[in-house]
Amino acid sequence: MTMHALVVRDVMTKTPVTVSPDLGYKQIADLLIEFGVSAVPVVGGDRRVLGVVSEADLLHKVEYNGADVHAGLFERRRTRRAKEKATGETAAELMTSPAVTVPATATLTAAARLMEQHDVKRLPVVDDEGNLAGIVSRRDLLRRYLRTDEDIRGDVIDGVLLGVLWLDPVEVEVAVAGGHVTLTGKVDRRSTAQIAARLVRALDGVVGLTDELEWGFDDTTLQHRYTFDV
Structure with a gap:
């Protein structure tokens, strides 16, 4: 037996749920509920990660339902972006971009720091070419402490x-x-x-x-x- 320090690829989900840029709002919401996840990567045809759509992104439409979504000149950038997403209908319009990603070879500590820094619960994992290789969640990072x-x-x-x-x-x-x-x-x-x-x-x-x-x-x-x- 040899020492083996776990890296992200050891604990990530290798076949994550993904959506295409043109997928509609309702279909995205259905996927989140069906698979019990809080966010999904938006992936292009070349497997490049274009962004991430989360429950928070979808909730902007509920938040501003029936309200005036015209962005005021002096509104905070975050509020302006939220109102823009409230009118979105596809993943490309709803997603947060650019996505915060983590290399498959990164340490679990590095991944945890990224999550904390950007206040996210999961990160798309990319390979050496920058293509989607999986997704890692906070729960996945805890696996290092589940050894006997x-x-x-x-x-x-x-x-x-x-x-x-x-x-x-x-x-x-x-x-x-x-x-x-x-x-x-x-x-x-x-x-x-x-x-x-x-x-x-x-x-x-x-x-x-x-x-x-x-x-x-x-x-x-x-x-x-x-x-x-x-």
Whole structure:
């Protein structure tokens, strides 16, 4: 077993519901309800993501139903855009564009930050050519924490202790409960203990770490000096 840090393509939905730019309002609403999603990518014939239509985009029509949707000169840009969408009938007219997308190779942390920054619940995922590869939601990002304690312990022992640090697992005791890892035992150097702790914290599924490792020699205080003869 080797350590494997999850990226977006590992947790995304690979066959997302999409709509074409000319699909009508009612059909889009029906799709959102049928598949239980809050937004769908608008995709062109070349699989390029043109935008995203969300429940919020569709609700503008309800919000301004029967009201004057003429955009005033001094209205906020957001209000003007909402009124424009209220008159929209197709995905191209209703969508939010350009879409916020995330590369399939991005880390889950990067995807989560994008969602937080743009206040969205899901992101279209694109490949190296910029074509739609899938869609990732907030729920998908939580999958990294759904790994079993046994799997996490295996990654710590085989991936960190044996695979990276070449440590005898007998020297370090690894306990995992609810995703929380506890390391006990003794290693030769303090820097080794620090590296072990850093690598374990970065493993998928780890929610916390209790580091009780001891060391025989503190090599972190050494200062290396080099003298050159001129």
